[in-house]
Amino acid sequence: MMHERPILAIEGLSKSYPTGFWRKPVRVLSDLSCEVRENEIVGFLGPNGAGKTTTIKILNRLAFPDAGKVTLFGGRVRDGADVRRRIGFMPEQPYFYEYLTGGEFLRLCGQLCGMSPSKTESRSLELLAKVGLSMARGTAIRKYSKGMMQRLGLAQALLHDPELVILDEPMSGLDPMGRMEVRGIIRDLKAAGKTVFFSSHILSDVEALCDRVIMLHKGRKVAEGRVEELIGAETLYIELVVSPGLSADRLAAAEIPPEAGFAQGALLVLRAPDSGQANRWIAGLLREGCTVLSCVPVKKNLEEIFMERIENPSATGAAS
Numbered sequence: 001m002m003h004e005r006p007i008l009a010i011e012g013l014s015k016s017y018p019t020g021f022w023r024k025p026v027r028v029l030s031d032l033s034c035e036v037r038e039n040e041i042v043g044f045l046g047p048n049g050a051g052k053t054t055t056i057k058i059l060n061r062l063a064f065p066d067a068g069k070v071t072l073f074g075g076r077v078r079d080g081a082d083v084r085r086r087i088g089f090m091p092e093q094p095y096f097y098e099y100l101t102g103g104e105f106l107r108l109c110g111q112l113c114g115m116s117p118s119k120t121e122s123r124s125l126e127l128l129a130k131v132g133l134s135m136a137r138g139t140a141i142r143k144y145s146k147g148m149m150q151r152l153g154l155a156q157a158l159l160h161d162p163e164l165v166i167l168d169e170p171m172s173g174l175d176p177m178g179r180m181e182v183r184g185i186i187r188d189l190k191a192a193g194k195t196v197f198f199s200s201h202i203l204s205d206v207e208a209l210c211d212r213v214i215m216l217h218k219g220r221k222v223a224e225g226r227v228e229e230l231i232g233a234e235t236l237y238i239e240l241v242v243s244p245g246l247s248a249d250r251l252a253a254a255e256i257p258p259e260a261g262f263a264q265g266a267l268l269v270l271r272a273p274d275s276g277q278a279n280r281w282i283a284g285l286l287r288e289g290c291t292v293l294s295c296v297p298v299k300k301n302l303e304e305i306f307m308e309r310i311e312n313p314s315a316t317g318a319a320s
């Protein structure tokens with residue numbers, strides 16, 4: 001069930017970092033406002049250097065903004081340990097004590113967040129199985145591959161059964177099977193009533209998983225909205241598949257310009273610019289005795305929308 005209550009609210013966040021010899025401040029976040037509601041999966045998108053990790057660090061109090069505020073669970077970030085305990089966080093490049101085994105590392109994490117030894121043990125076993133690391137439980141982390149580290153980072157983030165899970169690039173470094181497994185874990189979290197906020201470059205994962213997306217470019221929000229709204233708002237054309245193919249004369253009789261279609265085997269594929277045109281063409285085709293096999297609105301995918309907003313953020317604005 002979707003709730004409207006924001007579990008995470010970011011308001012007017014700005015951040016500069018001093019750069020170069022003169023320590024000149026460079027803005028990396030500019031007046032960023034957005035929110036994540038209870039039980040949503042929200043994707044945080046943006047090219048390299050957009051400010052995703054900086055935002056996520058601020059949410060986890062690993063960096064501090066110059067202006068703006070973050071409200072978690074309806075209270076300010078500085079509300080402290082109680083709020084922290086309700087959040088799971090996987091950093092972009094998780095750091096581990098390499099001489100520990102995966103199992104020992106999770107035991108340490110459990111101790112640090114005040115979990116009982118028995119609870120830590122049972123959760124560790126459950127999560128190592130979930131991320132596909134059961135066999136590597138007793139292996140020293142220095143022998144782990146990049147993908148195995150990423151999986152351990154995810155297990156660590158979920159160990160204390162947090163309500164809000166913040167993941168910085170959870171799919172990076174994973175093979176296709178690993179990505180599929182992580183997608184499954186994120187879906188399971190939602191099904192268990194949790195809220196997930198994650199950054200990613202893999203737009204197909206975001207499109208398949210997220211209720212909403214927030215797109216960032218050069219520290220500014222260029223779009224925020226439900227995936228189907230962002231995609232749904234922009235139909236490219238309506239594709240009609242017609243049987244049988246038509247001669248130029250019959251196309252003309254159906255009042256369809258020849259350049260609107262192309263043959264695909266024994267079929268004819270037409271691209272109507274809008275639904276009105278599609279309807280007129282369908283009427284003409286039926287008059288000509290054709291069968292319309294399908295009529296499908298073709299939408300932009302998230303990738304196309306993302307590129308468009310990045311190239312021209314002011315044209316479309318940041319829909320909330």
Ligand SMILES: Nc1ncnc2c1ncn2[C@@H]1O[C@H](COP(=O)(O)OP(=O)(O)OP(=O)(O)O)[C@@H](O)[C@H]1O
Nearest residue numbers: 017018028046047048049050051052053054055092
């Ligand atoms: N500690 C720092 N000191 C100075 N500049 C920084 C620091 N951390 C980040 N930056 C700069 O801030 C900008 C945003 O970086 P950030 O890591 O937030 O981007 P990102 O969206 O996570 O990118 P990526 O997709 O590559 O992970 C970059 O230009 C980066 O160089």
Ligand SMILES: [Mg+2]
Nearest residue numbers: 052053054092
């Ligand atoms: Mg990053």
